[in-house]
Structure formats: C-alpha cells, structure tokens
Amino acid sequence: MLEFLWTVASFVIALGILVAVHEWGHFWVARRCGVKVEKFSIGFGKALWKRTDKLGTEYVVAAIPLGGYVKMLDERVDEVAEEDLPYAFNRQHVLKRIAIVAAGPIVNFLFAIFALFIMYLIGLETVKPVVADIKPESVFSQSNISKNAIITQVGDRKVADWEDVNYELISHIGKDVMNIKWTEANHVIERSTVVNIEAWQFDPDKGSPIASLGLVPFRPAVSKIIGYVQPDSAADAIGLRPNDKILRLDGTTMENWEQIVGYVSSRANQFVKVDVLRGGETVRLEGSIGQKEVEGIVKGYMGFTPTFEAWPAGMLFTHQYGVVDAVTKAMDKTWRMMTLSVEMLGKLLTGDVSVKNLSGPIAIAQGAGMSASSGLVYFLGFLALISVNLGIINLLPLPVLDGGHLLYFVIELFSGRPVPESVQEIGFKVGGVLLLLLMSIAIFNDIARL
Known part of the structure; x- marks a missing residue:
C-alpha cells in the first residue's frame, strides 16, 4: 500500500511540475505579446487554491491533477468587451500566435x-558498459566482441554507460547493420565490428534492447547473503533476516544464489529447513515456501533478495x-x-x-x-x-x-x-x-x- 501511495504521489508531483512548466511557457509569451490571460490552472475540476493578480489573471490549483491549461481572452470562445479586443488572442498577428x-x-x-x-x-553514479558475455546464437554472437570488452561507440555516437548504449541500440531498430566500437580491458586499442541486425526482433515486454541482442552486461557476482526480506512474505514467516548467509536447504548445500533460486522455485508451498550463518553461528529455521504465478505457472517464492559483491575498481564512475x-x-x-x-x-x-x-x-x-x-x-x-x-x-x-x-x-x-x-x-x-x-x-x- 505504501509503495502504491508513493508511486501515486511521485506521479502527481512529476505531472504537476511538467504541466506547470508547459503552461507557463504559453502564459509567459502570451503576456509579452500583449494577450490578456484570464486563468492559469494546474489541474481540472474544483479549485483547491486560487488567487488573482493585479492584471486580472486568476491562478488556480485544482483537484484533478491530470493536466492544466491557460485561458486567454479570445473572441472565438467568449464575448469580448470592445475595449479589450486589442488584448484578445485571435486579434494578434499570426507570428505572435505561433x-x-x-x-x-x-x-x-x-x-x-x-x-x-x-x-x-x-x-550521477553510473556503470561503464562492460560486456560480461554474449549469448550463443544471439544477434551479437556473430560479432568478434570479446568478453570484458568496454563498448565505446554505437553507430556514430560515443557512449559512456549502459544508458547511452541502450539509447543508441534503440535508434538502430529497423536498420540492417550496426557499427560497434570497443576497447579491451587495457583501454589501449579501439576495435570495431559491423553486426548484421536484420534478424533482430525486439519485444519490450520480454526484455531490454541490450538483452534481446544477446549482450550480457557485467554485474558483480551475487552472494548467498540476504540483503532484503519482504514483510509478510514466506521468508519473513520463516524468520530469515538481512545479512543471513544461506548455507543449506533441506540439508543440501547451496553453492551459489542460482542454486537457491532453482531449489525454491521448484517447491511451491512445500515445507523447508533452512540453515543460515548468522553472527558467526549456524542457525536452523523451518517453515513453508510460498508461491508466485509467473506467466501462468505457479512457482515457489520466498520473498528475499541477495546482496552483491563489490564492483571492481574503476567500473563505477560519476557523471x-x-x-x-x-x-x-x-x-x-x-x-x-x-x-x-x-x-x-x-x-x-x-x-x-x-x-x-x-x-x-x-x-x-x-x-x-x-x-x-x-x-x-x-x-x-x-x-x-x-x-x-x-x-x-x-x-x-x-x-x-x-x-x-x-x-x-x-x-x-x-x-x-x-x-x-x-x-x-x-x-x-x-x-x-x-x-x-x-x-x-x-x-x-x-x-x-x-
């Protein structure tokens, strides 16, 4: 519920700022062009706050925060007194109206x-576009980009981080080829390749442009240490806490996080014994795995997320x-x-x-x-x-x-x-x-x- 309210509040604030900015542009230029502005409203419906300035413009914050408007004097909308005709929008030269x-x-x-x-x-802290791997039989599998390569250019534009890469990949949708430049880990020699992307099929519902091309960005290894436990989840009911290190599930040693995910997802609603390392001691916890429906398939779900190992030196940088x-x-x-x-x-x-x-x-x-x-x-x-x-x-x-x-x-x-x-x-x-x-x-x- 709190997450929903936070999302709604953030949306209202963002929309209010952007609408105010947009309408202020109309308002400011209209005033400079000699047009009388009758109302400047942020939102629609019942006024929550309003005031009128010395030039007769009414400023309003209304109850429905889904837009806004600037109402100018205009003969096409209302009757205009003869003395106010020079200040009507429709009476202005076309260049002023533009x-x-x-x-x-x-x-x-x-x-x-x-x-x-x-x-x-x-x-803004961000991450260098380092390629950890390229998926076999993907669009980029035909390229000669090496593992741990740092992408420096896509098409005609230089790139500094994965957001830049994402933008430039999107710009190549519908094209036949894509030019890529990168450097090896030593940052000395810049190499290039031309990738045929005629077979590229990008579906935003199934992943990012980066993933759809077969690129696997470098990420620090996932540890077996819990970073977050969702309130009222199966993990919370069992008694798992942040900083617990998962050792065994039902007596089976968990070698990595992927094994933990695989074990849990295949055992929806089943009883489980969890051995964790907590404060230097091994603790046994017991309870039931929850469930979650993913694309129509019921899978086991616990409600915790892991921590990650530290980024290698030089991988993170700040704009x-x-x-x-x-x-x-x-x-x-x-x-x-x-x-x-x-x-x-x-x-x-x-x-x-x-x-x-x-x-x-x-x-x-x-x-x-x-x-x-x-x-x-x-x-x-x-x-x-x-x-x-x-x-x-x-x-x-x-x-x-x-x-x-x-x-x-x-x-x-x-x-x-x-x-x-x-x-x-x-x-x-x-x-x-x-x-x-x-x-x-x-x-x-x-x-x-x-």
Missing part, C-alpha cells in the same frame, strides 16, 4: 536541459561536471532524447516499431515512483525524459495539440488568410479521435504489462 503556441513545447525542452544540468552538477560542462552535457543529452523521440515516431509510422512500445500514464506513474525512490538525480533524469516526450508529442500536427494549431497558423502565414473554421472543426474531430486511439493503445499496453 510564438504563444510554440512556447509550451519549447519550454519543455528548456526544462529538460535545466533538470539535466542540475543532475550533472549534483553527480559530475562544472557549470559550463554541465550545460554542454545537458544540451547534448536533451538533443539526443529529442532526435530519438522523433526517430521512434517515424519508425512507429513505418512499422519498424510496434505499437506495443507505446506507454501511457500507468507506465509513467511507475517510472516516477521508481526514479523518485532511487534519489533526486534519477528523478531529475526522469523529469527530463518525460518533459522532452511531452514537448515532442505536443508538436504532432494533430489539431487538438499545439502542433495542430501551429499547422493552421503556418498555413495562414503563407496563404494570408485563416483556415476556415469548418475545416478546423473537422480537424479537431479527427485529431481528437486519433489522440484517443493512441491513448487507448498506450493504456492497454500499460495494463498488459502489469
């Missing part, structure tokens, strides 16, 4: 740069920079997220990327909860990613989105007259249906992944 509408997505991109800038100032380098790094990262988002939308239209890749509010809420649990720097990275995606989606040429309004205004700019209202009305209806369809698919995907 600036006001484009400001929302643009500020989303600027906010992403700001969030990443703060993240890089604080410092932390001074002010100038942090700005440069944040701008580069934001630009890459923007271009990758556009690439994915294009591949969605061509069929290279399945609609199964679409994610909706449930997935975003889960991401907000997990990133917030991991710490401020991870939450900032999450906000940057979602802010970029929000900006890109709003620029789609669907009439219900900012991009649709911009399309109409650009047509007006070149034709010299507004798009007829009858045409705009049809566009709004078609755009609304398409947007509803995309959201329905995304939510369906979210539910299927639960």
Whole structure:
C-alpha cells in the first residue's frame, strides 16, 4: 500500500511540475505579446487554491491533477468587451500566435536541459558498459566482441554507460547493420565490428534492447547473503533476516544464489529447513515456501533478495561536471532524447516499431515512483525524459495539440488568410479521435504489462 501511495504521489508531483512548466511557457509569451490571460490552472475540476493578480489573471490549483491549461481572452470562445479586443488572442498577428503556441513545447525542452544540468552538477553514479558475455546464437554472437570488452561507440555516437548504449541500440531498430566500437580491458586499442541486425526482433515486454541482442552486461557476482526480506512474505514467516548467509536447504548445500533460486522455485508451498550463518553461528529455521504465478505457472517464492559483491575498481564512475560542462552535457543529452523521440515516431509510422512500445500514464506513474525512490538525480533524469516526450508529442500536427494549431497558423502565414473554421472543426474531430486511439493503445499496453 505504501509503495502504491508513493508511486501515486511521485506521479502527481512529476505531472504537476511538467504541466506547470508547459503552461507557463504559453502564459509567459502570451503576456509579452500583449494577450490578456484570464486563468492559469494546474489541474481540472474544483479549485483547491486560487488567487488573482493585479492584471486580472486568476491562478488556480485544482483537484484533478491530470493536466492544466491557460485561458486567454479570445473572441472565438467568449464575448469580448470592445475595449479589450486589442488584448484578445485571435486579434494578434499570426507570428505572435505561433510564438504563444510554440512556447509550451519549447519550454519543455528548456526544462529538460535545466533538470539535466542540475543532475550533472549534483553527480550521477553510473556503470561503464562492460560486456560480461554474449549469448550463443544471439544477434551479437556473430560479432568478434570479446568478453570484458568496454563498448565505446554505437553507430556514430560515443557512449559512456549502459544508458547511452541502450539509447543508441534503440535508434538502430529497423536498420540492417550496426557499427560497434570497443576497447579491451587495457583501454589501449579501439576495435570495431559491423553486426548484421536484420534478424533482430525486439519485444519490450520480454526484455531490454541490450538483452534481446544477446549482450550480457557485467554485474558483480551475487552472494548467498540476504540483503532484503519482504514483510509478510514466506521468508519473513520463516524468520530469515538481512545479512543471513544461506548455507543449506533441506540439508543440501547451496553453492551459489542460482542454486537457491532453482531449489525454491521448484517447491511451491512445500515445507523447508533452512540453515543460515548468522553472527558467526549456524542457525536452523523451518517453515513453508510460498508461491508466485509467473506467466501462468505457479512457482515457489520466498520473498528475499541477495546482496552483491563489490564492483571492481574503476567500473563505477560519476557523471559530475562544472557549470559550463554541465550545460554542454545537458544540451547534448536533451538533443539526443529529442532526435530519438522523433526517430521512434517515424519508425512507429513505418512499422519498424510496434505499437506495443507505446506507454501511457500507468507506465509513467511507475517510472516516477521508481526514479523518485532511487534519489533526486534519477528523478531529475526522469523529469527530463518525460518533459522532452511531452514537448515532442505536443508538436504532432494533430489539431487538438499545439502542433495542430501551429499547422493552421503556418498555413495562414503563407496563404494570408485563416483556415476556415469548418475545416478546423473537422480537424479537431479527427485529431481528437486519433489522440484517443493512441491513448487507448498506450493504456492497454500499460495494463498488459502489469
């Protein structure tokens, strides 16, 4: 229950920040263009808090935190007093209207740069992309990448960690080949290979791009020492505690963590005797193994997780920079997220990327909860990613989105007259249906992944 509440709270905070940023962009530029703003609302429904400034703008925080809006004076929506006509949105030059509408997505991109800038100032600990192994008969099994190789470049872009690698692998979906560069453990000689990826089939529900290609990232060995015991689990009922080292199950010596997992998973609901090393002494515990359904199959489940051995020296490093380098790094990262988002939308239209890749509010809420649990720097990275995606989606040429309004205004700019209202009305209806369809698919995907 606490985890659910934390996820909901993180989602509300993230959404509130991003909506406020987006709408503030419209608001700020509208004010500078001489448009009267009647209301700036974060959320919908009943007002929880509101106040009015000296220029007559009402600021509102509403009960339903699923969006927001800026209401400007506009003859197309309400009657406008004659003395206020010069301040109406629809009376502004088309270039001003373009600036006001484009400001929302643009500020989303600027906010992403700001969030990443703060993240890089604080410092983000990450892991070098070291390949522990390559799975036999996988796409990458045809390459000559050696074990313990450090990937340095994918395609045309340098990579520093596994997140960079993941982004660049995704960008190659639908292509025939992939260029990879890496160094051996001594970091002296950079080697390269061209991998044929025509047979690559990526399903986001079955794993990451890294795993689907057969790459096995280096991870410290798993120990037999328990790191966490889930409350009210079978392990908790038996009496297992963090720092217990599992020695034997039913008298059988456990050589490694994989053997422990295999033993437990094949004995759902069975009685078990557990010998652990606790405080230098061997302790015998007894109880029943629980169960968990995985893809329709009932397996044994205890509810504990292991600890890991220490990372080798030099494997971990921190993305932390001074002010100038942090700005440069944040701008580069934001630009890459923007271009990758556009690439994915294009591949969605061509069929290279399945609609199964679409994610909706449930997935975003889960991401907000997990990133917030991991710490401020991870939450900032999450906000940057979602802010970029929000900006890109709003620029789609669907009439219900900012991009649709911009399309109409650009047509007006070149034709010299507004798009007829009858045409705009049809566009709004078609755009609304398409947007509803995309959201329905995304939510369906979210539910299927639960």
